[in-house]
Amino acid sequence: MTERLRLANRGSRTLNDRTPTPDTAEEPPQDIPVGPAPAPAADPETATADGSDPSMLSRLRGLYSPKIDENTERLRKQMLRLSDPFGLIHERETAETQPATEETETPTTATAEVLPTLPETPEITDRDLALTAAITLLEDELKHWPRNSAGRPENLPAWRRRQTDLRLLMMIAGRSAESIRTIEALPREEQEFWQSMMLAMNQYRTTDESIPRSDLLGETLRQIRTAERRLQPLARLEINRLQFCSRINGFGSVVAFPTADFEPGQRLLLYVGLRNFRSELTAEGRYRTESAAVIEYIREEDGEALEPVRLPSIPDECDEQRTDYYQSIELTAPLLEGSWLVRVRVRDQYSMQTAEAQLKLNVR
Template sequence: MEELEAEGILTPQSKAQLVEDLCRTPPDLWPAVVDFFRASVELRRKRGSSTASPVEGLPANSSLTPPGHSALPSLAEQAQGSDSRPAFPDVQSAALHGNDRVNGRAEDHASAIRPATLTQQPGQPATVLTRAELSDSLDQVSPGTPTSLQPVGEATVSDVSIRGASPITTATTPSNGSWQEYLRQAVKSLNETSRRDDADEIRLRLLELALANRENALQPIPGMSPALQEFWSETLFALGLLQDSHLNPDPKLRLAEARRHLQNGIRRLGEECPLEVTGLAFVTAVQSWGVYEAFDKYEFVPGQKVLLYAEVENLSAESTPKGFRTAWRSSYQILDGTGKEVARYEYAPNEEYCRRPRRDFFIGCELSFPRDAAAGRYVLRLTVVDLITNRVGQGTIEFTLRTQAAK
């Protein structure tokens, strides 16, 4: 506003109307509104208007009104409230719907003076003209054209470019500006995409969930593995459950149910991950997962027998009539300080059936250190194979062998 006042093209009435228009317009379109204002003033000055101030526009008299059409109010009259239409056009309406009323002329004579006016169709990007192009096109109007058929010098917002910036496009701006409308437009755009990858499919379902369209959010994702499919179904259902009190009005029970679904999803996700063999320890006894008696020091003698404890994560649990089946085989290698293998052993395959999927899976293996191994530092590498999915996991643990005479 300070810049426009310094240019001497503002009156109190036009300033008040311009402020009102800017308050109704998204900030990113303010430069276009100001450019529209300047362009209107410049075009009127070029027309040599002497009956109105630079910002009042041309008077809406009969000489500027096509036969059979009512007179259009001037910008000054609109600013004074003689008409419900604003002096400056609604930027979003002009950009989204091709609003042509701001051109100040009736549609039936527009073709005679339309070289610089492009119709904006709904849903299409806005067409942008520079001020120079707009002025050049007006210069092309024949001097003999009747005054009633000449343009009044007003331009739509889409006819003016922002100086020093890229052309703006507001065709995708929702008319009501609500976040739900933005999400609906994003959903529509994704649905219209001919080739969607897994990431697009996931985004689409998250958007549907945000809009509370639970049925659409839980649609299967084409081409995805059953394990990942169930992971997303369980996860999306749990998220929907957390935000919807209608499914379960008790917040505590809702949390507990959501947790169960998330656990099921995490279990199925683990089936797509590599096996993880962790928590290796040399022990004397094992009671349960994480409960065992470990040696104080991992110093042993050749031929000594010990128990090896290890935890296995992401092992598959196959549903069968007998229960959830897990199947694996394990083996170990012992390597000296140079990486040379000094011992190897493979255990027989194992399988278990459980009424519920195993959550805390561990193995306890009995082993004997090689009798002919020299004293020194060694590494034991344990390998576990999931016999259902053929995935492999490994873990390592270090130990020391000392001579028999050492105490």
């Protein structure tokens, strides 16, 4: 039991001593404990589990615990989200760093805005302005071109010239699609001819270096050949080769006589090459050509003509449309001596056009 000492007022009091008032009344005697001082109450936050005295570090923990600034913590979370845009790293939130009453922030993903690349605007030159002005002028002229009661343009050759000039200017200006537009009021074959020719020109003028030049030239030739076939039946029928031969092997391959001197009644062959004829497509998908010929002998001395020799129609079929064709005609030299003209007339049985040519023949 703890011993206590009772304190008492020692010394005498005199009459002069003032009677204490309630404000100045002496305190009652206090018991002063003797012995070791009692231990302070244990802090629930620093108390150990076994009830032993906490360490000095535990006592100071509450005094120096840093306060986490709210803005700093929010910034740290945002940095974590930016470094993990797909949510592969999840932050472990505790009650100390995020109170239960705080609303959960929706993670935001930082996306880089991709700006579209604007194409470079080509510089407009005086040449471009001149081309545009010329095209506009021609378009306006053709728009107001006079027409007849049937709606066809008047002065057709001049109108056709303006139409082709307009498309050539469009090709030069780089407007390829417009340059191959069909030209109205022209026959179908001429429209297709013009389109093929413009395709050939546009192909030839291509500046793409990734395409081999030989390929460009091959495509150009293909379009030119197509244009030729489209225009062929509209052109005048032509005999492009007429020759006396001793043998004909095939197209363009003959054995010609060295001279034009023959014996009376001598047998010979006549090679007749044709161009610009018409071919018709058969039901079997083959191209058919047919022509007839008339042979005349005219003596140069007096212009006397022998009776014409009429040859039957000669048909020919081919898997592809021909651009050249020939006839092989067997003849007999006149019995009378002298200088003769051999005149040949060929008629295309489909276009009904006629071509004529002649050779000189001497009978000795």
